[in-house]
Amino acid sequence: MQRFKTYRLYFFFFILTSFLGFSQTLSSNLDKTTLALGEVAIFKIQILDLNGKEVQIAARNELLPFHFEMVNDSIAVQKEIYLRSVKFAVFQEGKFTIPEIEVKVGDKILKTIPYEVEVINTAKKGDQINDIMKNKEVRLDAKDYWELYKFYILLALLIIAIIVLIIGIVKYGRKRKSSPAVTTNQTLKDLEKLKKKNYIENENFRAFYVELIEISRAFITKQYQIPADVLLTDDLITYMKSTNSISQENEKIVEDIFLRGDLVKFAKTIPNQEIMSNDFNEIRNFVKRSTKDVEAENLRTMQ
Numbered sequence: 001m002q003r004f005k006t007y008r009l010y011f012f013f014f015i016l017t018s019f020l021g022f023s024q025t026l027s028s029n030l031d032k033t034t035l036a037l038g039e040v041a042i043f044k045i046q047i048l049d050l051n052g053k054e055v056q057i058a059a060r061n062e063l064l065p066f067h068f069e070m071v072n073d074s075i076a077v078q079k080e081i082y083l084r085s086v087k088f089a090v091f092q093e094g095k096f097t098i099p100e101i102e103v104k105v106g107d108k109i110l111k112t113i114p115y116e117v118e119v120i121n122t123a124k125k126g127d128q129i130n131d132i133m134k135n136k137e138v139r140l141d142a143k144d145y146w147e148l149y150k151f152y153i154l155l156a157l158l159i160i161a162i163i164v165l166i167i168g169i170v171k172y173g174r175k176r177k178s179s180p181a182v183t184t185n186q187t188l189k190d191l192e193k194l195k196k197k198n199y200i201e202n203e204n205f206r207a208f209y210v211e212l213i214e215i216s217r218a219f220i221t222k223q224y225q226i227p228a229d230v231l232l233t234d235d236l237i238t239y240m241k242s243t244n245s246i247s248q249e250n251e252k253i254v255e256d257i258f259l260r261g262d263l264v265k266f267a268k269t270i271p272n273q274e275i276m277s278n279d280f281n282e283i284r285n286f287v288k289r290s291t292k293d294v295e296a297e298n299l300r301t302m303q
Helices: 002-022 142-177 180-195 203-226 233-243 249-264 275-300
Strands: 026-030 033-034 038-046 069-077 084-090 096-097 102-105 109-112 115-120
Touching: 026 115, 038 102, 180 203, 180 275, 203 249, 203 275, 233 249, 249 275
Parallel strands: 033 115
Antiparallel strands: 026 038, 038 084, 069 084, 096 115, 102 109
């Protein structure tokens, strides 16, 4: 009986020794529980007797809640020891909690104890804040202002120059597009396209006069600034005679061909190929001579 009790005692000590020899010890520590705004504190976790087992815990810089601003998070792991030191600061007044943190060592779950941190504003209302040095008045001359603001001045001048350049290009482009020579050349091209349609050879007189007069109206409108595209033939003739923008020779050609075109349009006359060819050549010559009319009108306006 005495021998049995001795065996039980030995067995108890064996179990206790085994438990103590292979059990992990988790400890944590917070160096301060009351902090000033922005003051740095240190939170530590330590695990002993790892026996080479893997430690699973929150990743670096993710251990503490979002109120805690991480300053540094260092981890040291050896075969028997896991050490983690987290430096943090809090920039908001109040009480905050570091909750219990779950740590898995091998297949075993361990937890730290929670901590409460109070953050206070150490600056009292009404405290006077004095400058370290007295303010000095510094006088700046023109050179100093130039050094301070030369970049902005040069940038403003560059922007103004670009704007002026763009306006000049736009105006010049518009002027070139609307110049008498450009208008004349474009109309001559339109007349050549009309000729290639062979309306004269095919004696398609109605289509020929419709397009010839349409080209002529557009040309007069743009070259002489006369609303020929909207006026009836009689009104256009009266308007041309009243403005004196077109020479009498050109005016007579426009009047005869436009009146003949109206008669053809309403089938009151049927011109032959010779008349059609002559009218085409007269309009083409009128377009070529138009620049002289514009030059004469400009001289007359300047006087």
